[in-house]
Structure formats: structure tokens, C-alpha cells
Amino acid sequence: MNIAIIVAGGSGKRMGQDIPKQFINVYDKPILIYTLESFEKHPNIDAIELVCIDGWHDIVRAYAKQFNITKLKWIISGGDTVQESIRNGVYNLEDKCKKDDVIIIHDGVRPLVEEEVLTDVIVKCQKYGNAVSSMPYNEQIFVVNPDDKETTKQYIPRETLRRVSTPQAYQFEKLDKAYHEAFEKEIGIYGSSYTNTMMVELGEKLYFAAGSDKNIKLTTKDNLEMFKAYLNMDKDAWLK
Secondary structure, X not given: OEEEEXXXXXXXXXXXXXXXXXXXXXXXXEHHHHHHHHHHHXXXXXXXXXXXXXXXXXXXXXXXXXXXXXXXXXXXXXXXOHHHHHHHHHHHOOOOOOOOOEEEEEEOOOOOOOHHHHHHHHHHHHHHOEEEEEEEOOOOEEEEEOOEEEEEEEEEOHHHOEEEEEEEXXXXXXXXXXXXXXXXXXXXXXOOOOHHHHXXXXXXXXXXXXXXXXXXXXXXXXXXXXHHHHHHOOOOOOOO
């Protein structure tokens, strides 16, 4: 099976709203539902597990019924950090998954994940055991001079860099073992750590999959306006 873990356990304080950002309505639909619809519509997704902030479980069930999200099978509570939330989602699947099932992890506030991106992540994971959505880095990166932080004498060739985000996918057996090891040894679970960085810290080689510039994370009000623009945008006929 291919099972998606959608992570929506945060409060979204940087958005500055009265409710968690994943539940903000955009054109009469919560942001989280846009995300869930992408996975609901994808033919290779068999089931969805949502890691959700406490107090919102029943509301999510009502939304899922309203918007016909039939693949949503489990709703569980998140933790104090994103890594605790993902861990909770992984552990909840221990009696539900086979060792070679593909687990796709995705941020609940990335509502514009495209079918082609999701497909490539699944295919690459089935082939290599893991896959992370990625994009080339198109800006120049310079290193701050430690002796004079207003200057630089070193740059990092952008050809050596990739931007990595969600969706990312892992075979269940390896993912489950990794989270047990990481939390037992306290490796890759603090700060801005995510599954991909944790895996690298545990010595795992990661494989790049396709990405998209549209796959934005809705963190600020500006991100929200960009999301609205994408929803209203008609592709120019001459663009290939």
C-alpha cells in the first residue's frame, strides 16, 4: 500500500490568525482540505493518516465528510514538535503496514502538491527505498566572512545544491526503525529537523525526486496571497 501521513499538528503562529493556519478558509474551503484533496484524487494513494492538532479531530472528520475525503482512515494527535508529530504518525501505523509499504510524508500546509510530483516520489521510493521532492537552487549562495559579517570571500556553487521539501517517501520498515533509533539516541529530532535530515544524520542515502515551485508552504500572509493567486491563475496557452 501507499499511505500518506499528512502533518497538520502545528498552531501556525507566524500567520498571525485566531485559528491554526491549516484551517483558514480560502474560497470557502480550509487549506487542509486542498491538501487532502490532492492525495484523495491521486490514483496511487490507498489511505491517508492525518496528524492533527488536539481539539480539531471532530472538525476534520466533518470537513472530510463534507468534501468527500474518503481515503482519510486515521486521525491522531501531534506532538510538541514536528518530529514528534511525524513519529506519532509512524508509530500508529505499526500494526497496519507491511514492511515494504510506501509512506508518503507531507506538510498539511502545502496544498499545491501536483500529481506528477507525488507520482515520482512514490515511484522513486518503490525503486530505491526512499525519495525526497527536490528542486535546483537558482540563486547564488555566499558564505558570511566570520571575521567581518558584512563581507564574503567564499561562495557555494549552486550546481551542488538542491532544495528539498515534502512530499517525501520511505519504505515503512526502514522509516519505523529510524524513528525508534532517532528518539532513543536523540539524533535528528530537535530544532528544524525533519524526516529527511534525520535520515541523513542516521547515515541514510537519500534519492531525489521531482519537485515544483508551486509547492509552496503557507507560513505567512504573503504565502497565503500567493496561494490565492495560483488558484486563480489560468495557464497561458503558449506555455509548454
